Amino acid sequence: MTTHAATVVAVPPSRTVIVAIALNTFREAIRDRVLYLLLVFAMLLIGASRMMSMITVGNEEKLVKDMGLAAISVIGVLTAVFVGVSLVFKEIERRTVYTLLANPVRRWQFVVGKFVGLLVVLGMNLLLMSSGLIAIVLFRGESPWMLLPAVLMIFVELSIVTAFALLFSSLTNPMLAAVWTFASYVTGHLSWSLLLLKERMPEGGLGRPLCQFIYWILPNLDRLDIKAEVVNGTALPVDFIPLSVLYGFSYAAVILLLACAVFERKDFN
Amino acid sequence: MVTMLEMEAKTSAPAGSTPVIELRGLSKVFRGHLGIGSTTGVDGLDLSVYRGEIFGLLGPNGAGKTTTLKLMLGLLRPDRGEVGLLGGTPRDPSARARIGYLPENPYFYDYLTAEEFLDFYGRLHGMPADERRKRVRSTLKRVGLAGREDTPLRKCSKGMTQRVGLAQAIQHDPELVILDEPMSGLDPIGRREIRNIILSLREAGKTVFFSSHILQDVEMICDRVAFLERGRLHSVGQLSKMISETVRWVEVSIRGALPEALMDSCVNQDDDKSLIRVDRMDDLPDVLASLQETGAEILSVWTRRDTLEDLFVREMDRPAGSEEVNR
Numbered sequence: 001m002t003t004h005a006a007t008v009v010a011v012p013p014s015r016t017v018i019v020a021i022a023l024n025t026f027r028e029a030i031r032d033r034v035l036y037l038l039l040v041f042a043m044l045l046i047g048a049s050r051m052m053s054m055i056t057v058g059n060e061e062k063l064v065k066d067m068g069l070a071a072i073s074v075i076g077v078l079t080a081v082f083v084g085v086s087l088v089f090k091e092i093e094r095r096t097v098y099t100l101l102a103n104p105v106r107r108w109q110f111v112v113g114k115f116v117g118l119l120v121v122l123g124m125n126l127l128l129m130s131s132g133l134i135a136i137v138l139f140r141g142e143s144p145w146m147l148l149p150a151v152l153m154i155f156v157e158l159s160i161v162t163a164f165a166l167l168f169s170s171l172t173n174p175m176l177a178a179v180w181t182f183a184s185y186v187t188g189h190l191s192w193s194l195l196l197l198k199e200r201m202p203e204g205g206l207g208r209p210l211c212q213f214i215y216w217i218l219p220n221l222d223r224l225d226i227k228a229e230v231v232n233g234t235a236l237p238v239d240f241i242p243l244s245v246l247y248g249f250s251y252a253a254v255i256l257l258l259a260c261a262v263f264e265r266k267d268f269n
Numbered sequence: 270m271v272t273m274l275e276m277e278a279k280t281s282a283p284a285g286s287t288p289v290i291e292l293r294g295l296s297k298v299f300r301g302h303l304g305i306g307s308t309t310g311v312d313g314l315d316l317s318v319y320r321g322e323i324f325g326l327l328g329p330n331g332a333g334k335t336t337t338l339k340l341m342l343g344l345l346r347p348d349r350g351e352v353g354l355l356g357g358t359p360r361d362p363s364a365r366a367r368i369g370y371l372p373e374n375p376y377f378y379d380y381l382t383a384e385e386f387l388d389f390y391g392r393l394h395g396m397p398a399d400e401r402r403k404r405v406r407s408t409l410k411r412v413g414l415a416g417r418e419d420t421p422l423r424k425c426s427k428g429m430t431q432r433v434g435l436a437q438a439i440q441h442d443p444e445l446v447i448l449d450e451p452m453s454g455l456d457p458i459g460r461r462e463i464r465n466i467i468l469s470l471r472e473a474g475k476t477v478f479f480s481s482h483i484l485q486d487v488e489m490i491c492d493r494v495a496f497l498e499r500g501r502l503h504s505v506g507q508l509s510k511m512i513s514e515t516v517r518w519v520e521v522s523i524r525g526a527l528p529e530a531l532m533d534s535c536v537n538q539d540d541d542k543s544l545i546r547v548d549r550m551d552d553l554p555d556v557l558a559s560l561q562e563t564g565a566e567i568l569s570v571w572t573r574r575d576t577l578e579d580l581f582v583r584e585m586d587r588p589a590g591s592e593e594v595n596r
Contacts, residue, residue, distance in 0.1 A: 012392075021393075027380065027385070095372055095375070096376065098344055098372045099390075101344060102342045265346075267344075269345070
């Protein structure tokens with residue numbers, strides 16, 4: 001088939017397109033009231049940990065850190081699930097993705113741009129929430145810096161949850177996508193129980209290899225949860241954090257690749 | 270259908286030109302939930318659009334116009350057939366870099382202002398910041414939104430949103446502009462402005478492909494039109510040949526006595542004024558002669574030609590492929 005001779009038109013580099021989409025995603029998220037509601041709620045929870053410590057006998061320091069980190073993690077996950085799912089769904093539902101993809105934008109660039117934009121939002125959220133917790137810990141005259149590895153691991157965990165949110169929102173409606181993303185988060189934290197189940201399976205059958213296989217497939221989010229170790233001051237092996245970060249980001253990259261593949265084949269009816 | 274297209278290509282394609290858009294055997298079927306049931310979107314569509322023309326895609330609701338546009342843009346994958354777009358395919362970003370697209374009833378990012386929105390699309394085309402700034406201003410001015418840079422899109426009326434959408438489609442100076450119902454939601458002045466923009470695009474050598482329900486607009490600006498019906502190409506041809514040269518009937522308005530022989534042709538009578546319908550041009554001299562004989566004053570003679578609406582209704586009534594396309 002011969003259509004009009006192709007004129008050489010420079011297609012913008014992937015970096016330019018991804019940054020543009022990420023910036024737009026960031027703008028959308030920070031202009032969304034839901035994000036601020038979640039942030040206020042997080043700050044209230046972190047503040048509540050200080051109040052709780054005042055009426056608790058003993059281990060006040062642990063309680064503040066424990067509750068604070070838990071609040072940061074929960075609010076971060078809720079933001080990743082709901083904002084992540086709605087951002088892609090809204091693009092499809094409101095058909096803004098039509099005009100976007102009619103431009104020199106490859107579909108994978110759209111997915112990666114959304115992912116990067118959302119990670120920046122989540123990163124900023126974490127920074128704000130962590131600052132609140134650090135301020136409280138500093139106010140109590142304690143050193144807050146050992147909280148930072150836990151916050152970093154929460155960020156790695158959120159990158160996996162965000163990748164799942166993008167994958168599922170490319171596949172189904174936002175309600176189901178949110179449920180599936182949240183289910184991935186929960187099963188990711190319970191994947192260790194598959195190893196227990198495997199031990200109870202009879203030898204020689206299919207059960208054991210199946211349990212092992214599912215264990216490998218599911219995200220091991222428990223590995224990324226070092227809140228208890230940080231709060232209790234338990235020492236971790238030197239390479240634990242770098243390896244966990246590598247594992248987490250690699251896992252997120254694989255899920256993101258899957259999301260790109262799904263989006264690549266999607267028909268916009 | 271192929272014969273029709275070949276004929277059309279011979280008679281209405283600009284000499285020596287290569288198509289900007291070429292659809293060959295394009296088919297798309299939408300499967301129902303869990304694969305139960307199916308709806309035909311388009312079926313074996315063949316169509317060529319040439320550089321510098323304004324091409325209108327017409328058809329009743331559900332005829333497959335939007336599906337065709339989506340297939341052309343790569344938003345849908347065809348089940349069969351292929352789409353050629355500016356020397357590439359819709360999957361090719363370098364081809365998409367040279368087109369502009371406005372969807373039907375557009376909804377844009379309502380958290381952005383008009384300037385931020387256009388700036389975002391400028392970024393997607395890799396424009397540097399100062400060029401983006403200049404283009405945003407000049408394009409907003411071109412679509413009649415000068416000074417509205419800071420207006421949030423959520424506060425835009427439907428007509429304003431349509432104009433911002435058109436600005437988005439043309440700000441990167443594309444070779445091919447694809448518009449899905451571009452006049453929708455606009456008042457008469459807005460429609461005229463959009464028509465003028467489309468005409469100015471043609472003057473600049475651009476190709477415009479659009480679908481519309483507003484047949485008057487299509488009639489005013491299109492060089493060629495295609496009629497779609499139930500996903501199939503019904504007919505395609507040069508609009509000037511399809512409608513302007515056919516006089517359907519003549520209306521003669523007179524004051525005074527109506528000759529006996531013309532009583533049956535009188536379609537309206539008001540006091541001493543009568544309106545006579547002459548169905549055949551050949552009969553007109555005899556009618557005028559008999560009116561002069563009776564001494565009636567001829568107030569006006571008005572030839573009624575086909576409008577696009579007449580043609581549209583007629584085309585939809587006849588079976589596809591039963592008539593030559595370029596009369």
